Amino acid sequence: MSNPFFKNTGPYEINNLLKSVNLDSEKFKENFISDVKDLSSSSEKNITFFHSKNYSELAKKTKASYCITTDKLKSILPNTCKPIISDLVLLHTAKITKIFYPDSVTDDFDITVEDIHNTQHKEKVAYGKNVLIGKNVKFGFNCRIGHNSIIEKNVIIGDECTIGSNVIIRNSLIKNNVQILDGCVIGKKGFGFFPDKNSNFRYPQVGIVIIEDNAEIGCYSTIDRGSLSNTIIGKNTYLDNQIHIAHNVKIGENCIIAGQVGFAGSSTLGNNVMIGGQAGISGHLRIGNNVKIGGGSGVIKNIPDNSKVMGYPAKDLKKFLRENK
Secondary structure (H helix, E strand, C coil): CCCCCCCCCCEEEHHHHHHHHHCEEEEECEEEEECCCCCCCCCCEEEEEEHHHHHHHHHHHCCEEEEECCCCCCCCCCCCCEEEEECCCHHHHHHHHHHHHHCCCCCCCCCCCHHHHHHHHHHHHHCCCEEEECCCEEEEECCCCCCCCCCCCCCCCCCCCECCCCEECCCEEECCCCCECCCEEEEEEECCECCCCCCCECCCCCCCECCCCEEECCCCCCCECCCCCCCCEEHHHHHHCCHHHHECCCEECCCCCCCCCCECCCCECCCCCCCCCCCCCCCCEEEECCCCEECCEECCEEECCCCEEEECEEEEHHHHHHHHH
């Protein structure tokens, strides 16, 4: 499936591609690379990256033809995937992604939007004042949009959805019966960059946001689109007000997350997770099914299924209570 939001400028010949980012490697056959993908979604003629043992199981199964990785990790890759050795895996991947998707780094406003009065949607959608809609936006039946909201180009919104006032949605696929309350910003670029003394190098964000059926997003919440994979909110998951979801985060079904919780990038939650207000979840973590996390907690390591934790760093709830009598 082609990316509906960002144009792929490939394919590129593999040796020329690596040379353009100053990445030394052996001389490969003159194969053409069609795209850059994450480990799990890659296929033949794709290039991917592998920078941490945390992703070893995905690396073993990747179908990519080439992988930017370290000398220590290269042996984990399947024989069908040729390693490209780098001591700056993420930076080199970012530079290659920018070549394929040069318009993904900035988040300029959508120049295609126009007042909903001037579009075909005026007969299908109930809407307030000053609603702007981009090209190729699709709505299901019985949707509502509040005042001063903007739905940018190529966004798809399902049936029975309600979009509040002062909402911005871009680079997103919204399923059925989703409620997005006032002030939300969904699908903006994530906070990914490489610090430099002179100018920080932005990591391109070419993923999207997917919000599944019956979810609710509270007021003034922000959900960043993915970098190479997608940011996903599961079915029947409810987010309270002022929640931040960073790029590549995947939240399961039937989760309840209280106000001002923050998620760093690429963490994954299972189903039926409950999180109290003002908790923080670090990046690249796995939170299991049926987990309960107390308010104000700081989660800095993986949490297995059916756990109850609290505190900073978050620990077993019974242990936390004993230590804080």
